[in-house]
Amino acid sequence: MRSVGTIFRKELAGYFNSAIGYIYLIVFVLLTSGLFVTGFFEFPMAEMRSFFTILPIVFCVFLPAVTMRLWAEERAENTLEMLLTLPVGPLTVIMGKYLAGLAFLAFGLIATLTVPIMLYSLGSPDMGQIVASYAGALLLGAFFLALGQLVSGFARDQIVAFVCSLLACFGLYLLGTDFIASALDGWAAGLGSTLRDLLGVTGHYLDFTRGVVETANILYFVVWISLFLILNGMYIEGRGRRTAKATMAAATTLALGIGLSLNAMLADTSLGRFDLTENKIYTVSDGSKRILSRLDAPVQVKYYVTPASEMPTELKNLERDVMDKLRELRVVSGGQVNFERVHMRAANVLQDPGAEAANEDPMEKRMLQKGVEPFSVQATRRTGAVSNLIYSSIGVAYRDKSEEILGGIVPNTLPDLEYALVSSIFRLSRDKTPKVGIFGPAERYSMVGSLLQQEQYQVVPVALTKDSPLPEDLDVLLLLDPQGLDERQKWEIGRALARGQKTVMAVQTNRWDYSITQGRLNVNRIPQNPNVNDVVQEYGFRFDDQVLMDDNNAPIRVARNQLEQMFGGGINLTLPMQILIGRETMAVDDPLMARIQAIFLLWGERVVVEEDVLAKHGLSHQVLASTGERSWLVPPAQTLQQFQVKAPDDGLKSYPVLTRISGIFPDLQEGKPVPPWPGEENLNATLAEPVAGVAGEVLAIGGAELFADGLMSTNGDLLLNCVDSLAQGTDLIQVRKSQVESRYILNVTTAQTAWWKAVNFVLVAAVLVGIGLVRFAYRRRRRAAHPGGFDGSL
Structure with a gap:
């Protein structure tokens, strides 16, 4: 091992003792990190799939340039014979050279770690998937290094070694792609598929980029790397012997037979795997x-x-x-x-x-x-x-x-x-199909019922009238935008809560009208009357009527004239009432928030909880989603003023907008007269009979507009999670959680964009140049201290 270490240090020093090694690394980082960052800020997502997609192509060019000198340079400088006469075996020399190249490759990959650091700083990437992808990249690079070292042993010239290695790497990579396999199958049925399974390296690498470490893929890389190095050793050791060509031909044939047989056996085999993804999306949940x-x-x-x-x-x-x-x-x-x-x-x-x-x-x-x-x-x-x-x-x-x-x-x-x-x-x-009652304006929330029907729920419209009362066998009641409730409707809702009716309350206290006249934007408040507070505030929670604003917001498109309304168009308006809630202010450990990357809360309000009143009734609460830390409240006014859309200097805080209230809701109507239905006279008022106390649950959402038809594509998963959790428990939500998530990064500022571009384009290159200058100065001092000595150390 000491001899391997000596060769390793000598070879590794060869990479860093000249400017060419640093140029290689800088070009490698600019090609990989640079290409990724160039397109990243157009549509930022906290994932590195595109990075690891282009990485094999860069490897196919970069690694042959690294390996072309390993043996061809020894021949060109007439040092090969001297190297082989050292008191070490050929395997020692081969392993030392190979490990040095592998260390150089690892150094290049380390230089790209600014990309996952950037993603972690801006969003919430799947770090397990990234770790697995880097492991796959290291194995793929090790494979190409071993192949390039073998080719370099055959070649007498570095350029020849580079070209042959490049063709071999590209060939094995492209044969593993579906595109080339399809093209070859078009010429001869089954040819491309067979070559892909027997020779292609791509599929074994792509499993790692999904976040799955497959034992069979590790075995594939280890076996082929070993075969390449063994063949390299046999050629270097026996190249001067009389039977060298016949021996090498037989060894190559045997090695190819072993490798191809292994590929055929591993093509449809799993020897066990490790799912490193955050939500274990490739493991049964x-x-x-x-x-x-x-x-x-x-x-x-x-x-x-x-x-x-x-x-x-x-x-x-x-x-x-x-x-x-x-x-x-x-x-x-x-x-x-x-x-x-x-x-x-x-x-x-x-x-x-x-x-x-x-x-x-x-x-x-x-x-x-x-x-x-x-x-x-x-x-x-x-x-x-x-x-x-x-x-x-x-x-x-x-x-x-x-x-x-x-x-x-x-x-x-x-x-x-x-x-x-x-x-x-x-x-x-299921013994029966869950029944969901929807109370709300159907013309505004028509997609809610359609989405629930797609999930095989029985959807029942509820008008809360004498002719359309609240069914007592509902699994979930959806109160969407309740407005102008009469006394009997409020009484019915209160009794439903006392019966343990599981309910989603999405309440809208403010709406806004945007109009543009003569180039001037007017934002006028449309008053609402969500008097459901008359019912729920007795239990200890209510929906605030103040205007909720947040610095973290998203644009919406507003038409400036009737033509734009008919055919699309308009301008994007970004106002603080258009709140965007990210996972950093969600209860991400709660199953109800599974797969919810963001909530677009349009014209929402805070949910106010009075803990002492809740405690008096034996109820508990949990905040599931809140606005960001830079949120503020504005008193409701007819017209929004310019100064109100700017965050104040103080008083900024986070406000809850989605809260779970659970427990046995007391019957606050027991013994009181039952209100008549509208149009009926209350001549013989009956007293409300007591109801059996059953544990219930209310999901109080400060806003109903987020479930309107225009926003269901954004907030549909939240609605399904709410209904699923109340009607069927959390098991199905946890299964949905194991699906692939879209990890969008919200509101990347111009300053952040400039900083991270500078880090990836300039800082990494500057650090590499700095390391090179420091090493150059160090070696210069060593030579000055030992003018007659040879310094090949690191």
Whole structure:
């Protein structure tokens, strides 16, 4: 090991004893970090997928330049024979050179760590995924280094070594891409797919970039690196012998046989893996395990899919990936998930009606009647892109209930497959369909009901009138924007709370009208009358009528004339009432906030909690979301003034906007006269009878506009989480949490953009130059102190 260390230090010093090593590192950082940062601030997201996508291409150019000198330079300087006559074995020399190159590569990757530091400073990246991606990058780089070192041993010239290594690295990388595999399959069926599985390195690397450390992929890299180094050692040691060519040919053939056989065995094999992602999105979630463990009878799952041999190249592994997920679910369910694969062909769909009548597959006809339909996907052929019809749908059946079809299963939907399957199983295994009552203006919140119906909820409109009273069998009551409640409606809501009715209260106390006349913006308040406070403030909470403002806000588009209203357009207005709430002010550990990256609270208000009143009634509360620390309140006025939209110098604080109130709500109406319905006379007023105290829960949301039709695409997940948690518990939410998240970064300032661009473009390069100058000065002093000595140390 000491001899390896000596060679290692000598070789590593060779990288840093001249300016070329620092130039390599600076160019490497500018190509990787620089390209990433250039496009990052256009649409900032706290993830590094694009960084690790371009990294292999940079490796294919950068690493051959690093390895080309390892042996070719020794030959050019006539030092190879002297090196091999040292009292160390060839393996020692090879390992020393290889480890030095690996250390140089690691130093280059370390220089790019400013990128994850930037993401962590600006947002909330998945650090586990980033760590796994860097591990994959190091293994891929180690693979290319070993290959480049082998090629350098064969070559007598550095340029030849560089070109051959570059071609070899690019070849192995491109053969592993779906694009090249599809093109080759277009020329000869199955050729590209076979070469991708046997020779391609890309798929083994991409698993790491997803945040998954697959044991089989580690084995792949370790074995091939070992084979390259062994071949390099055999060639260097035996190159002068009479039988060197025959021995090397036999060894190369044997090594290729071992490596390709290993690739073939690992192509469809998992030897165990580690899911390093934050939410364990590639591991069956605890929520799924609990849902499956409660099944009273086995679930029957059928996967209707086109055979892999007839799939486009990009989808040939789809069947394998889906079947792997079904096997995982069967294991964690204790055998309660039974599945089978049904191969189907979509050829008959393209035939003319006359031919179809004679040749129609009876099974295909039955599947079409059930809802299993083929769909079109793009495929690459020799003549260009074409459309293929394929089947890829899953049918889920439980007991005597109708089979539920999940269609359009493609690689892009695989991260959501667990949620789709488990939510379907959960719906089928329920004793009854949860019923959700919606009280609110349907014309403004029509998408709320549609979204809940898509999730298989029974949606019941509630008018809270004598003819449309509040059903007592509701699982969840949605009070959306209650306005102008009469006394009987308020009484009905209070009694529902006392019965333990689980309720979502989204209350709007202020709305604003934006108008632009003669180039001047007018913001006028539209008064609201959400007198639900008459009910809830007796329990210890209420919805404030003051205008809530926050420095953390988002723009909305406002039309300046009727033409822009009809055809789109207008200007973006950013006002502090358009509040954007990030995860830093959410109770992120609570299941209800799973997958909620941001809440756009338009014209919201704070939820005021009086803890002493809550405690008197035995109720508890938990704040689930708040505004940022730079929020303030403005008294409601008819017109918003310019000075009110600027944050005051003091008094800024965070205000709760989503609060959970839970416990047994006391019956405050017991023994009091029951108010009559509007239009009825209260001649024989009856007294309210007592109700049994049952634990209930209220989700108080300071705003209803966030669930209006125009904002449901932004806040739809929050609505589903609220309803799911009240109607069905948190298990399904935890399954939804395991889906891939979009980690948007909100409100990056101009100063932050300039700072981080300077860090990645200038500071890292300046630090590398500084290290080089310090090392140059150090070596110069050493030479001055020892004028007759050779200084090859670090």
